[in-house]
Amino acid sequence: xxxxxxxxxxxLLIIGALAYFALKPKFSKLREENGTELTTTQPGAExxxxxxxxxxxxxxxxxxxxxxxxxxxxxxxxxxxxEVGATGFNSFVINMDNQKRWEIVSKDFGESLAYEGLAxxxxxxxxxxxxLSAMFDKGVSKTNMHFVISSGAQKxxxxxxxxxxxxxxxxxxxxxxxxxxxxFAFKATVPPSFADNSFMVDIGSGNTKISWDESGTxxxxxxxxxxxxxxxxxxxxxxxxxxxxxxxxxxxxxxxxFIIGGVPFTLAKQxxxxxxxxxxxxxxxxxxxxxxKMGAGLNIYKGISDATKTDTFVFDWDANxxxxxxxxxxx
Numbered sequence: 344x345x346x347x348x349x350x351x352x353x354x355l356l357i358i359g360a361l362a363y364f365a366l367k368p369k370f371s372k373l374r375e376e377n378g379t380e381l382t383t384t385q386p387g388a389e390x391x392x393x394x395x396x397x398x399x400x401x402x403x404x405x406x407x408x409x410x411x412x413x414x415x416x417x418x419x420x421x422x423x424x425x426e427v428g429a430t431g432f433n434s435f436v437i438n439m440d441n442q443k444r445w446e447i448v449s450k451d452f453g454e455s456l457a458y459e460g461l462a463x464x465x466x467x468x469x470x471x472x473x474x475l476s477a478m479f480d481k482g483v484s485k486t487n488m489h490f491v492i493s494s495g496a497q498k499x500x501x502x503x504x505x506x507x508x509x510x511x512x513x514x515x516x517x518x519x520x521x522x523x524x525x526x527f528a529f530k531a532t533v534p535p536s537f538a539d540n541s542f543m544v545d546i547g548s549g550n551t552k553i554s555w556d557e558s559g560t561x562x563x564x565x566x567x568x569x570x571x572x573x574x575x576x577x578x579x580x581x582x583x584x585x586x587x588x589x590x591x592x593x594x595x596x597x598x599x600x601f602i603i604g605g606v607p608f609t610l611a612k613q614x615x616x617x618x619x620x621x622x623x624x625x626x627x628x629x630x631x632x633x634x635x636k637m638g639a640g641l642n643i644y645k646g647i648s649d650a651t652k653t654d655t656f657v658f659d660w661d662a663n664x665x666x667x668x669x670x671x672x673x674x
Contacts (some may be wrong), residue, residue: 495549
């Protein structure tokens with residue numbers, strides 16, 4: 344007996360219904376598992392306003408942002424500054440107006456002129472002329488070019504030779520103390536709207552500087568730098584010293600830690616998203632030390648964060664204490 348088309352359709356519908364009810368529990372379980380997975384991988388951080396530290400969901404250290412845009416200078420002048428460091432030069436050209444608003448025009452961290460190739464005074468003079476020529480080509484006049492020797496670099500013999508050659512070429516070379524570095528760094532790094540509730544950290548090779556504003560007066564501390572191991576100092580000793588000193592930062596000044604320096608640069612570079620000026624660092628334990636210097640810098644970073652309980656450290660890709668030196672000039 345042949346089944347009519349209508350009968351075939353009815354049979355197929357019955358089979359389909361039975362199959363659906365048989366497999367329904369498995370589909371529900373699979374959908375439930377997939378739904379849970381999607382929920383946990385969606386970013387939950389909210390974007391912060393410019394007046395507060397970055398907002399994030401609890402435990403989220405991957406997607407934090409610092410949404411602050413500095414004011415642009417108006418009718419500014421190009422100014423150049425060169426930091427004569429312990430192993431090379433850092434150079435910056437900024438556009439700055441008479442209200443001390445500034446923006447970076449060019450920057451060169453540490454790779455512009457390495458000391459290894461400067462064997463004689465002739466080498467130094469030739470190297471400096473080439474280096475300065477490139478700075479002048481950017482539009483900086485000789486009267487607006489400044490040289491600063493950091494407190495750590497002043498202990499290096501080659502720095503003295505370079506300083507002498509610059510003076511022979513007609514430039515003024517400014518030696519700064521660790522206290523001045525800390526205060527200059529604060530001026531360049533901490534945005535005005537955060538100046539009354541936050542602090543600055545500069546982790547250098549020779550020393551670490553901390554600064555904050557207290558009733559209109561900048562306070563500073565000098566701590567061990569990221570190469571403290573060269574002096575035979577232990578991690579435990581440095582951690583204890585850093586934590587003890589950093590705990591003196593007033594409670595009301597711990598909203599955000601604005602941080603610069605060689606090791607923070609290395610940390611921020613690992614998860615910078617593009618060309619943003621500010622990168623929020625992860626907690627110290629989230630990084631793995633690639634070398635001794637990085638390990639020492641992380642130890643210092645941990646000591647500061649443990650002492651202050653500050654959970655937001657913002658690296659500034661444009662700031663340097665030498666820019667703060669430019670901001671301190673009256674003209």
